[in-house]
Amino acid sequence: MPYEATTRVVILGAGPAGLTLGNLLHARQVPCVVIDKFDREQLVGRTRAGLLEYRTVETIRRLGLADRLLAEGHRHTGCEFRFTDQRTYTDFSELYDGRAHHVYPQQEVVADLLDGLVKAGGDVRLGVAAERLEQTADGVTVHLADGSVIHGDYLAGADGQHGIARASTPAGATTEYEMRHEFxxxxxxxxxxxxxxxxxxxxxxxxxxxxxxxxxxxxxxxxxxxxxxxxxxxxxxxxxxxxxxxxxxxxxxxxxxxxxxxxxxDMRSRVAEPMQYGRVFLVGDAAHIISPSGGKGLNLAVADAVELDRVLAEADLAGGDPAALDAYSERRVPDVWKAQEFSHALLHMMHTYEDEAPEAAFRQRLQQSRLWQLATSDAYARSFAASYIGPLPVGG
Ligand SMILES: Cc1cc2nc3c(=O)[nH]c(=O)nc-3n(C[C@H](O)[C@H](O)[C@H](O)COP(=O)(O)OP(=O)(O)OC[C@H]3O[C@@H](n4cnc5c(N)ncnc54)[C@H](O)[C@@H]3O)c2cc1C
Incomplete structure (x- = not known):
């Protein structure tokens, strides 16, 4: 039965980005509705990421939803690189103050965030796609496939790379920087x-x-x-x-x-700048796609959600000042590019260039130099470890 509803923040997408934001807003008693075209079974059936940065684990822990993650996930402290008959093991955790990754599948992260939000009384509406969104000076309206309509002050477009939030960006409102990799x-x-x-x-x-x-x-x-x-x-x-x-x-x-x-x-990387237009904020894969080499996509999605929650709180304190809202993109874009740069370097460090690729032999020697530096230079390895483990959570 079609309905009409009004809330503060409409969150499009119940992936890691949307569910993290939903939990954070709900914990602060900010009215919000999370919408996804998939039902629970489909959402928790998608095997994708599995490498959680330290700050991602901290975010889930602060939400009180990390019991299963900490009990069933594995602390991940190092990596082995194998090349030309050699192997080198880098203990990232030792090089970065004992901080580590956790290995815990994305579908379990989604299940914990979803079940936690529903149990806490959050408004989650699954199994109906959003078809269209409209923005006015005062708010945002989302039209669902079943004829329902939801109005909000703001929209968090956490609906992934093929979602409607990104597709609805007005011409010229953002610039997309994109690269296709040759692998x-x-x-x-x-x-x-x-x-x-x-x-x-x-x-x-x-x-x-x-x-x-x-x-x-x-x-x-x-x-x-x-x-x-x-x-x-x-x-x-x-x-x-x-x-x-x-x-x-x-x-x-x-x-x-x-x-x-x-x-x-699909080995593609893309960043939209700014990550917002008017009252619409692009969060996670809707704002950026990153090559999977460094395991950063889910982690950036969660970090975006944390920052958007912070900016919305700050804007409320500033009486809804639009300038306060601009801080979302201003703070997230540098972190997104840092992750892009790291993932790009890792991608090119480990891949084999096809013989006919231009300057393949030269590039392979550059790769060997990077691997050699990782194995022999403490400073190089520390810098690599800091990027691999990722930045500290907002607030330390
Ligand atoms: C094989 C693979 C391995 C990966 N490994 C890693 C890794 O180790 N570490 C890492 O950090 N990242 C990894 N990633 C990337 C990571 O999975 C994504 O970056 C992450 O899912 C992004 O989360 P998100 O919430 O932004 O988007 P998504 O997870 O894509 O969620 C978007 C949600 O929006 C919903 N939606 C879309 N359109 C609509 C609509 N019109 N109406 C309603 N709902 C809609 C979708 O159903 C979906 O549930 C990997 C990806 C793949 C494919």
Missing amino acids: QWLTLTAAAAPSAEWTIYAQHERGFAGHLLRSDTVTRFHLQVPVGDTVESWSDDRIWDELRARLAHPGWTLNEGPVLTKNML
């Missing part, structure tokens, strides 16, 4: 116990391979594949042959198991 990944999860207690990035003449932790029984793997390849050309046998060859190291064994999911990854 492609086949990414998969397998029902196999991790083969090491840490992430492994391997640079091999046949291409990059990555081993990433997800749980005691599931491991995520990435394989660099020729640009244009399709999932159909990668049988499970071919995948395991490549993983065995690229990750090989004397005395080390790869645990294998049934492939659960496999997808080709």
Whole structure:
């Protein structure tokens, strides 16, 4: 039955960005409605990220929703790089004041944030898509597919890269900076116990391979594949042959198991500046896409939500001053570019350039220099560790 509702903040999207913001606003008793086109089962069925920065874990902990994360997730303190018959282990945590990542699948983060918000009495409306949004000087109106209408003072567009918040940006209101990378990944999860207690990035003449932790029984793997390849050309046998060859190291064994999911990854990066127009704020993937090499996408989405909550609180204190609202983009854009720069450098450090790529041999030697510096220079490794673990949470 179509309805009409009014709230303070309409949050479009119940991914990590939208649900974090919903929890933060609800905790401050700011009226808000979270809308998603998916139902709960679909939302918690999407396997994506799994590497949570220190500040992301702190945010979830401060919301009082980290019990399962801390009990079932794994502290992740280091990475191994394999290249040209060598291996080097970098203890990021030791280099960064004992801070660490947590490995905890994105779908579990979404489940905890969603269930926590619903249990706290938050207004979450699932299973209906938003079709259109309108903005006036006084507020924002969202039209849903079932004919319902929701009015708000502000809209948080946390509806991902293909959502309507980004698509509704008026011409000239933001500038999009975009880059397509010359690499492609086949990414998969397998029902196999991790083969090491840490992430492994391997640079091999046949291409990059990555081993990433997800749980005691599931491991995520990435394989660099020729640009244009399709999932159909990668049988499970071919995948395991490549993983065995690229990750090989004397005395080390790869645990294998049934492939659960496999997808080709679009290697694109994009940033919208500013991350807002009028009363609409772009949050998470709606504002920026980042190559998956550094595991930053979910973490940036949560950090955006934290900043937007802070700015809305500050603007309320300033009597709704529009200048106070501008602080959202001003504060988030530098952090987003820092993560872009790090992910770009990591991507280019570990990938194999196709022979015909311009200056491939020169670029490969630059890669080797970076890996060598990581293995031998404390200053280089500390800087790398700080970027990998990510900044401290707002407020320390
Ligand atoms: C294979 C893979 C591995 C990754 N690994 C990592 C990692 O290790 N670490 C990391 O930090 N990041 C990683 N990422 C990136 C991360 O998953 C995303 O950056 C993250 O999901 C962004 O969160 P979000 O809330 O902004 O958007 P999403 O999670 O995309 O959520 C957007 C929500 O909006 C809803 N929506 C869209 N349109 C509408 C509409 N019209 N009406 C209503 N609802 C709508 C969608 O249903 C969705 O639930 C990975 C991504 C992939 C694909």
